[in-house]
Amino acid sequence: MSSVRPSGNEGDLPVEPAHFTLAESGEFEPTRFAQSHWGDDHLNGPAVVGLAAQVLELSCGSPDFMPTRLTVDLFRAARGVPTAVTVRVVRDGRRIRSADCDVAQDGRLVARATLLQYRRSAAPPGRLWSAPTAFPFPPSLDDGALTAVGSDAADWSRSPGEHQNDSRKRFCNNAINVVEGEAISQFVRAVMVAEATSLVTNLGTHGVGYINGDLTVGLARLPIGEWIGVQGDSHWAADGVAVGTATLFDRSGAFGSCMTTAVSNPAAQIDFANDPFPLRIA
Numbered sequence: 001m002s003s004v005r006p007s008g009n010e011g012d013l014p015v016e017p018a019h020f021t022l023a024e025s026g027e028f029e030p031t032r033f034a035q036s037h038w039g040d041d042h043l044n045g046p047a048v049v050g051l052a053a054q055v056l057e058l059s060c061g062s063p064d065f066m067p068t069r070l071t072v073d074l075f076r077a078a079r080g081v082p083t084a085v086t087v088r089v090v091r092d093g094r095r096i097r098s099a100d101c102d103v104a105q106d107g108r109l110v111a112r113a114t115l116l117q118y119r120r121s122a123a124p125p126g127r128l129w130s131a132p133t134a135f136p137f138p139p140s141l142d143d144g145a146l147t148a149v150g151s152d153a154a155d156w157s158r159s160p161g162e163h164q165n166d167s168r169k170r171f172c173n174n175a176i177n178v179v180e181g182e183a184i185s186q187f188v189r190a191v192m193v194a195e196a197t198s199l200v201t202n203l204g205t206h207g208v209g210y211i212n213g214d215l216t217v218g219l220a221r222l223p224i225g226e227w228i229g230v231q232g233d234s235h236w237a238a239d240g241v242a243v244g245t246a247t248l249f250d251r252s253g254a255f256g257s258c259m260t261t262a263v264s265n266p267a268a269q270i271d272f273a274n275d276p277f278p279l280r281i282a
Contacts, residue, residue: 017146018180019047020083027082033176035080037270038211043078045195049215050178051085052101052113053191059087060099065117067187071216072113081105095119135229135249138172148172149199160199161272164207169200170231186222190256191215193228194248197258200232201244207271210242210262219256223248230258240264 020028034047049072057067083105090098096118103111138148138156150156152167163169175192177184184192198212229249236243241263248256 018177046192171196212260223250
């Protein structure tokens with residue numbers, strides 16, 4: 001999930017917010033910005049998916065190819081310990097490239113990501129149907145805050161606690177760096193904001209009680225600008241299993257789709273309305 005909960009002394013936080021620092025060992029050390037609401041020693045979703053996306057792009061990216069789909073399986077809770085990543089190229093073809101990334105801690109896999117890239121080319125002829133959709137960005141995004149949460153039943157605010165209702169949700173974010181001192185790309189920025197699909201689809205009247213075990217992001221193009229929005233499209237649930245979909249937006253319009261699957265987690269239900277550590281950065 002996309003919430004981040006700093007703890008301890010604010011003066012100890014990095015000057016430039018980032019989820020990780022790079023250690024001499026080559027592993028990535030989580031910072032306080034990577035902490036999650038799910039537990040005191042849990043890492044948040046944007047940190048994990050952002051790390052996988054950045055490593056895959058740096059290892060396998062090319063200006064000639066569009067990073068079109070990233071799927072990340074989050075099958076074990078990532079903790080606040082040194083994190084290692086390994087990349088494998090699965091296919092390096094003329095039109096399609098595919099690569100996998102393992103994210104491991106203490107010798108155990110916590111996540112696995114697959115990046116699919118297509119060679120950029122001209123579009124085929126003809127017109128296609130697309131759903132009419134829009135994203136009402138907040139009126140002010142330059143007050144120093146990096147997130148905003150909205151819903152059909154309430155105005156934009158900084159806290160999800162004001163949107164614990166059963167209406168459509170949206171989230172707007174200027175994502176922080178994955179690794180301290182390394183600027184994120186527009187691809188990585190989109191992936192980290194897309195992880196809020198879990199927030200905008202699973203936030204209800206009592207907070208968030210579903211924890212997502214994956215994220216799939218599909219991009220038709222890279223976003224423009226620093227601020228990206230994600231808006232819930234659907235949420236289906238039965239027998240403690242939920243599926244949520246959302247659309248990604250920049251100021252130019254929609255540019256991608258997201259999906260998460262999630263499992264019921266009522267023992268760790270996140271009630272933002274009564275959380276002493278409100279959403280700060282994601």
